[in-house]
Amino acid sequence: MPKRLALFNGLPPYPGGKRRLVPWIFANLSKHVPAGEWSKLTFLDAFLGGGAVSLFAKAQGFASIACNDWSYRSQVVGQALLRNQNQILEEADRICIANSPASGIFRAQFTPHTFSSRHAEMLDQIHQAAQAIEDPTQTALYQLLLWHLAGDFVCFGSSIGTSNRPYAEALDGLRSWDSLPPKRYLDHSLHSLLQPTWKLVEKRIKAINQSVFGGSPVQLFQHDAIEFVRQTPGDILYLDPPYAQTVRYEAAFKTIDRLLSGSMQADPPSGFSKSTDLLNALFESAKSIPVWILSYGDKTVSLEELKAQIQAHRPTARITTHARQYTHMPHVSENRSHQELLIIASPQ
Numbered sequence: 001m002p003k004r005l006a007l008f009n010g011l012p013p014y015p016g017g018k019r020r021l022v023p024w025i026f027a028n029l030s031k032h033v034p035a036g037e038w039s040k041l042t043f044l045d046a047f048l049g050g051g052a053v054s055l056f057a058k059a060q061g062f063a064s065i066a067c068n069d070w071s072y073r074s075q076v077v078g079q080a081l082l083r084n085q086n087q088i089l090e091e092a093d094r095i096c097i098a099n100s101p102a103s104g105i106f107r108a109q110f111t112p113h114t115f116s117s118r119h120a121e122m123l124d125q126i127h128q129a130a131q132a133i134e135d136p137t138q139t140a141l142y143q144l145l146l147w148h149l150a151g152d153f154v155c156f157g158s159s160i161g162t163s164n165r166p167y168a169e170a171l172d173g174l175r176s177w178d179s180l181p182p183k184r185y186l187d188h189s190l191h192s193l194l195q196p197t198w199k200l201v202e203k204r205i206k207a208i209n210q211s212v213f214g215g216s217p218v219q220l221f222q223h224d225a226i227e228f229v230r231q232t233p234g235d236i237l238y239l240d241p242p243y244a245q246t247v248r249y250e251a252a253f254k255t256i257d258r259l260l261s262g263s264m265q266a267d268p269p270s271g272f273s274k275s276t277d278l279l280n281a282l283f284e285s286a287k288s289i290p291v292w293i294l295s296y297g298d299k300t301v302s303l304e305e306l307k308a309q310i311q312a313h314r315p316t317a318r319i320t321t322h323a324r325q326y327t328h329m330p331h332v333s334e335n336r337s338h339q340e341l342l343i344i345a346s347p348q
């Protein structure tokens, strides 16, 4: 990743996250609203997700930002990296985590099927340390650290809660290392599993701190997106709903959500993941906001169809359409023919 984007290092891995697309999105926005005007405008991000778009907007110096996502996990990112303007993880936090007693809760709940005992213990210590503090920003920073490490403590980031059992069992001495696929010794998937735990903690603390900076003031909401858009005044609205028939966030993040919120109850599935039906209600609720930016995938709908749908709500707007080849999570995806769509509508 180019050095200038080191500010993204603290963001958690997020399927459908836009960190590699933000320069393209904002370059196209500037053709509708010149960048020189952004400092007077409020930017709304209705589906915050892993936070890439709001973090980039915060660095661009918008007058203010309001971001929203109904998931608890996105509140963690929003609190730790978006609302937070200057608080980083410091030596005192390392000491606090190191001295925090591991209650054994994570060990009981997540070994040996998800994490090895040693890794579950570190997650437990961070969780306990987070519980013991009252400052919401510091709590969120600890939770974000926990999220990052949960990804480091499994063979592939995408295997949290699914297929890490053989690796966790090998680390715990419950099965022979010889029984693991030989490929895993060659493709670096075991690399972070075998690192000393504290080395990974240090690495992630550094990465998280790189994403903490003073920028636009940020407000954070946890509403249904349609309500958020209806109620929140703003100038530029970014919409990045789950694309129909692709990632189901509530299922993909089941284990992370359990780790972060402690709740065993999975969130209900989003209607946006099922079909494009909710898009009309979303556009209808956005009528008072002058500029819209929509990100979408081409799996179930074409660029022309999406444009026509927006045009029906914004008959007099200037609408531009953009598309590019894009592979989400290229390390695991085999689909290279996917198109990322972008539609921008603004007053003529």
Ligand SMILES: C[S@@+](CC[C@H](N)C(=O)[O-])C[C@H]1O[C@@H](n2cnc3c(N)ncnc32)[C@H](O)[C@@H]1O
Residues within 6 Å of the ligand: 014, 015, 016, 017, 018, 019, 046, 047, 048, 049, 050, 051, 052, 053, 068, 069, 070, 071, 074, 223, 224, 225, 226, 240, 241, 242, 243, 249, 270, 271, 272
């Ligand atoms: C495609 S992701 C957003 C990715 C984000 N732009 C980024 O760069 O990381 C979609 C997000 O929408 C959230 N979501 C799904 N349905 C929602 C709803 N009805 N209201 C609010 N958020 C919703 C999911 O929790 C998920 O985080």
